[in-house]
Amino acid sequence: MYKHEFTLDKPYYQECFDESEKFGKANKPKYALVGFLTLLGLVSIYGLENGYLGNFLIILAVIECVSYYYRRPWWVARQMISRASGSKVTVEIDEDKIKAANPYKSFVFNWQDITKVIKTDKGLLIYSLRGAQYLSLSALDDETVKFILAQKKSH
Known part of the structure; x- marks a missing residue:
């Protein structure tokens, strides 16, 4: 089981937008x-x-x-004016799921519900049946990233 913490701050939100935008629908002008x-x-x-x-x-x-x-x-x-801004997020990763929680919101992705994991330059985009989440590599160590990628390949 892996457990990591990070803070939802402006640099994290900027990184999240930059890395997610490359794979989004609105990445080109209309x-x-x-x-x-x-x-x-x-x-x-x-x-x-x-x-x-x-x-x-x-x-x-x-x-x-x-x-x-x-x-x-x-x-x-x-994102900065949301009540979650500035809060600590705890990410727990084990053989069954990825769970992230802060005092205001949490999400749990079971491995069988995850449709794909994309490794970007600065993080991981995790897609499931319920949506997508971004995890920064600064919040994870190399062993955890390898575990996530291996888990996705095995399911």
């Missing part, structure tokens, strides 16, 4: 949506001569660009 909204806006302004609708659609395209550009600081800020 060029088609921005182009479509801009085109509709221009058609509304010049074709339909409806400046209000056209300006509204173009502003929506700009908001989409801004939301993509600021997605990391926005996500980190939301």
Whole structure:
């Protein structure tokens, strides 16, 4: 059984976002949506001569660009204002499961429920039937990482 502790702080949240984003659905801007909204806006302004609708659609395209550009600081800020921010997380790993708990939330992934484990440069992304979790390599030793990867291969 392996037991480790880490703190949910800003650097951890930033690392979590950076490592998880590579495998997420929103890792590329929505060029088609921005182009479509801009085109509709221009058609509304010049074709339909409806400046209000056209300006509204173009502003929506700009908001989409801004939301993509600021997605990391926005996500980190939301995590920092959560009540779990700053709390200690205890991770316990054994032959049956991975369990992580802090005073506000906990999760348990049984090995048979884990669908895949991806080792990134700085951590492990653990996918299960109930969602995904990120564990930083700074919170785990080499022996624990090898155990997790071996457990996943055996199930």
